[in-house]
Amino acid sequence: MNNTPFKIFILDDDVWYSELLEYHLSLNPDYELKKFHSAKDCLSSMYERPNVVTLDYSLPDKSGAEVLQKIKEQNPDTQVIIISGQEDVATAVDLLKKGAYDYIVKDEDTPERLWNTINKVRENVSLREEIKQLKEEIGQKYDFSKVIIGNSEPIRRVFTMMDKAAKTNITVSITGETGTGKELVAKAIHYNGPRKKHPYIAVNVAAIPKELIESELFGHEKGAFTGAVARRLGKFEEANKGTIFLDEIGELDITLQAKLLRVLQEKEISRVGGNSVVPVDVRIIVATHKNLADEVKKGNFREDLYYRLLGLPINLPPLRDRGSDILVLAKHFIDNFAKENGLGRRTLSAGAQEKLLSYSFPGNVRELRALVELAVVLADEDVIQEYDLNFNANHTEKDFLAQERSLKEYTTEIIQRFLNKYDHNVLLVADKLDIGKSTIYRMIQSKELYIK
Numbered sequence: 001m002n003n004t005p006f007k008i009f010i011l012d013d014d015v016w017y018s019e020l021l022e023y024h025l026s027l028n029p030d031y032e033l034k035k036f037h038s039a040k041d042c043l044s045s046m047y048e049r050p051n052v053v054t055l056d057y058s059l060p061d062k063s064g065a066e067v068l069q070k071i072k073e074q075n076p077d078t079q080v081i082i083i084s085g086q087e088d089v090a091t092a093v094d095l096l097k098k099g100a101y102d103y104i105v106k107d108e109d110t111p112e113r114l115w116n117t118i119n120k121v122r123e124n125v126s127l128r129e130e131i132k133q134l135k136e137e138i139g140q141k142y143d144f145s146k147v148i149i150g151n152s153e154p155i156r157r158v159f160t161m162m163d164k165a166a167k168t169n170i171t172v173s174i175t176g177e178t179g180t181g182k183e184l185v186a187k188a189i190h191y192n193g194p195r196k197k198h199p200y201i202a203v204n205v206a207a208i209p210k211e212l213i214e215s216e217l218f219g220h221e222k223g224a225f226t227g228a229v230a231r232r233l234g235k236f237e238e239a240n241k242g243t244i245f246l247d248e249i250g251e252l253d254i255t256l257q258a259k260l261l262r263v264l265q266e267k268e269i270s271r272v273g274g275n276s277v278v279p280v281d282v283r284i285i286v287a288t289h290k291n292l293a294d295e296v297k298k299g300n301f302r303e304d305l306y307y308r309l310l311g312l313p314i315n316l317p318p319l320r321d322r323g324s325d326i327l328v329l330a331k332h333f334i335d336n337f338a339k340e341n342g343l344g345r346r347t348l349s350a351g352a353q354e355k356l357l358s359y360s361f362p363g364n365v366r367e368l369r370a371l372v373e374l375a376v377v378l379a380d381e382d383v384i385q386e387y388d389l390n391f392n393a394n395h396t397e398k399d400f401l402a403q404e405r406s407l408k409e410y411t412t413e414i415i416q417r418f419l420n421k422y423d424h425n426v427l428l429v430a431d432k433l434d435i436g437k438s439t440i441y442r443m444i445q446s447k448e449l450y451i452k
């Protein structure tokens with residue numbers, strides 16, 4: 001709850017009664033109260049945006065219904081509680097339909113009932129504010145440049161694509177090795193796009209047992225199968241008006257691929273065990289670390305679904321191709337970790353920086369984060385040393401060779417790593433590797449390599 005006073009206007013031509021209500025409500029020091037004895041005076045103060053108006057139904061200068069309408073026109077967020085001398089159900093229902101919050105009959109319990117009703121209004125107001133604030137926070141939280149750290153040319157290309165994706169509802173397919181930030185990109189596109197106020201639902205296709213995935217995605221009716229004791233909505237229905245992120249889409253069973261294709265074409269789903277169809281309006285973002293085109297060739301993925309899902313493809317480069325982003329990210333994770341754990345500033349020694357730049361990071365950003373967080377813990381002083389960085393023994397240089405790439409790919413990677421290590425100094429790298437500088441420049445020009 002915030003500290004701004006909760007404003008209540010009491011509108012009643014009966015001076016004695018309005019004083020009684022004022023006295024009762026003033027027991028809560030958070031309330032700022034004002035009394036009015038005519039509709040005209042009250043309406044002319046509506047610019048003060050009260051949270052609540054208690055409205056005597058029978059005023060001499062205007063009918064209660066008329067005052068209610070005027071208040072709602074000026075301030076739709078102000079809640080109006082009608083206080084009436086008589087119990088008249090038809091009038092009460094009519095006023096509630098027109099937007100009154102409650103209808104209270106004047107008797108000895110009125111101050112108590114009013115007290116409770118205002119408490120309820122307050123709860124609603126603070127919940128609404130909290131939701132609004134959370135939505136804003138989420139929006140800021142997923143502002144690309146704030147959450148997706150990096151300045152390298154390859155990551156800037158990703159930002160450009162994300163920007164295009166966020167402006168429309170186009171299907172997006174994200175590819176990249178594990179830990180490159182695919183899920184982060186999917187969320188950022190959703191929270192920067194027109195659907196940000198609606199749900200973002202992530203489903204990891206690989207994590208759900210094959211026999212449950214259909215009901216998980218499309219829901220089921222009561223009794224559809226043993227154990228289906230009640231109707232359950234699927235993720236597509238949950239994501240209605242928002243975005244569904246289908247992670248590891250390459251793992252989707254071939255029989256379900258046909259059903260997914262139908263959903264995408266028809267924009268409607270049918271729950272397992274149900275006969276009716278339910279329209280759904282969902283934006284689709286998929287991700288995979290597999291090469292889906294290869295999976296199509298192998299017959300594991302339907303070609304028609306592949307083209308339907310391809311949409312705007314965004315490829316996340318592996319961390320080893322992002323040059324000095326490795327250090328930018330390392331610093332970001334170190335600072336965050338130190339802050340969260342109440343530690344002072346930690347920096348990386350020159351040797352530690354060099355060690356980070358010359359590693360291949362098969363686990364990408366996820367691995368880097370775990371590595372530097374552990375290094376903060378292990379470091380005996382404020383400067384993180386080379387020996388505080390413990391690479392996963394399974395992913396050493398031998399692993400680099402085990403990747404079985406073409407000679408050209410290896411060459412490119414080696415030169416890029418040297419460029420990263422030697423501050424993108426082409427002449428120095430050409431000298432170290434004993435190759436012509438023009439070879440490097442040519443590769444930079446053809447975008448095989450990049451420099452700052």
Ligand SMILES: Nc1ncnc2c1ncn2[C@@H]1O[C@H](COP(=O)(O)OP(=O)(O)OP(=O)(O)O)[C@@H](O)[C@H]1O
Nearest residue numbers: 147148149150177178179180181182183184365366
């Ligand atoms: N550019 C980045 N800036 C900051 N954090 C990042 C960045 N990229 C990834 N991360 C962080 O790295 C971790 C892994 O990212 P994420 O889960 O999005 O990867 P992924 O590609 O979806 O992985 P997987 O394929 O294994 O599911 C997360 O903690 C994420 O917040």
